[in-house]
Amino acid sequence: MSRRICLALLWAAMLGAAAAGTIEDREARLSASLRCMVCQNQTLAESNAPLAADMRQQIREQLGQGRSEQQIRDYFEQRYGAFVRYDPPFGPSTWLLWLGPFVLLAAGFGALWRVVRRHGRSEPAPLTPAERERAETLLKGDAP
Known part of the structure; x- marks a missing residue:
């Protein structure tokens, strides 16, 4: 019985590590697709501006809350306008x-x-x- 519990815990830990990597990947994708509103010619991922750091933190928090990438993009677009996206919609x-x-x-x-x-x-x-x-x-x- 204890062997099954150990295997289950190991499996849960591996899934948790994979999910964390996925959240980091999603954060990186979102940060690369959104424009820094201070620098304006850099993505959030490239910018060192304090606002960009705050926006990246906001992305992390929203991903942690289970929001989709599209919901997060919509949030930033509603807040800053279509200019915040590097690929604004037609x-x-x-x-x-x-x-x-x-x-x-x-x-x-x-x-x-x-x-x-x-x-x-x-x-x-x-x-x-x-x-x-x-x-x-x-x-x-x-x-x-």
């Missing part, structure tokens, strides 16, 4: 963020196309008689 509030670069690129190509088209269509100004005479002397090789 929606009405983020259309400019997702489509803005492509719109600017298309506008740049459109402007370039107009400039090139206009430049190709323009006729050169006719030569004045003095310019024509100078060009003829240069072509004949009788340049002064």
